Amino acid sequence: MLKVVYVIYTQGHAAPTGELVRGDLCDEARWLAGTLCDLLPEEPEAWGLASLLAYTDARRPARLDADGEVVLLRDQDRSRWDAEAIAAGRRLLARALALRRVGPYQLQAAIAGAHASAPTFDDTDWRTIRRLYAVLARLEPSPIVSLNEAVAAALSEGPESGLALLSPIAEELDGYHYFHLARADMLAATGERGAARAAFDRALALCENETERRTIARVAAERTP
Incomplete structure (x- = not known):
């Protein structure tokens, strides 16, 4: 059930087709997560999921500009978060951790909390985020988790570190556009414009x-002029 609620939220947060952000689905998923906390008060992952959705949804007001275009995380006006x-995410995660049984949703909530606590993109604690993704990868291995760890590594240690982590998952994620987008950004940062393009x-x-x-x-034009 937790997975179903998470999928509902992701469909609202970044719909694959049509309107990118579906606020109605985001709101419904957060309500369902809260209901699961009421029904399963001793299940830390229910609280972890509710925290993750609260932290992530806090960015919703800043994700699109006045024309409905995407604003990248690094460019978002965090005063609009x-x-x-964010406060709800913090309270919910504290409740989850108090039950002393860490799970994947709690780790993802901690990652989202690290983003929320940073006053600017450049102040983000990417090293801690990478460590959290590494723990998550051991607990619940997946190429998507490895991709996110690679992005955090690129931002904390340099693009070469990120590219090294992308190589083992390249075949599995060849049909996933976020993989190629992350790889393009890292390649551009190393000066390999042709490969980045x-x-x-x-x-x-x-x-x-x-x-x-x-x-x-737009990003391709900016990064590979």
Whole structure:
């Protein structure tokens, strides 16, 4: 049931087609997560999921600009992040951790909390985020978790570290546009513009959401002029 609620939220947070952000689905998922906390008060992962959704949803007001275009995390106006949602995420995670049985949703909530506590993108504690993803990868291995660890490694240790972590998952995630987008960004940071452009093109070909496609095209033009 926790997984179902999480999937509902992700469909609202970044819909694969049509309108990118579906606030109604995000709100419904958060309500369901809260209901599960009421029904399962001794299940730490219920509290962890509720915390993760609160922390993540706090960014919703800043994710799109006035024209409905995507604002990247590094460019978001953090004063627009929902302070009440961040506070709720903090309280819910504390409740989860008090039950002393750490699980994947709690680790993801801790990662989201690290983002929420940083006043700017450059102040983000990427080293801690990478360590949390490494723990998550041991607890619940998946190529998506490895991708996120690679991004954190690139931002904490340099793009070469991130690219090294991408190599083992390249085949599994070849059809996933976020993989190619992350790889393109890392390649651009190393000065490999041709390879970066090819990776941006691959991401663009795989992405089905028109709003995201415009963002990828814009970022590609900026990163590989």
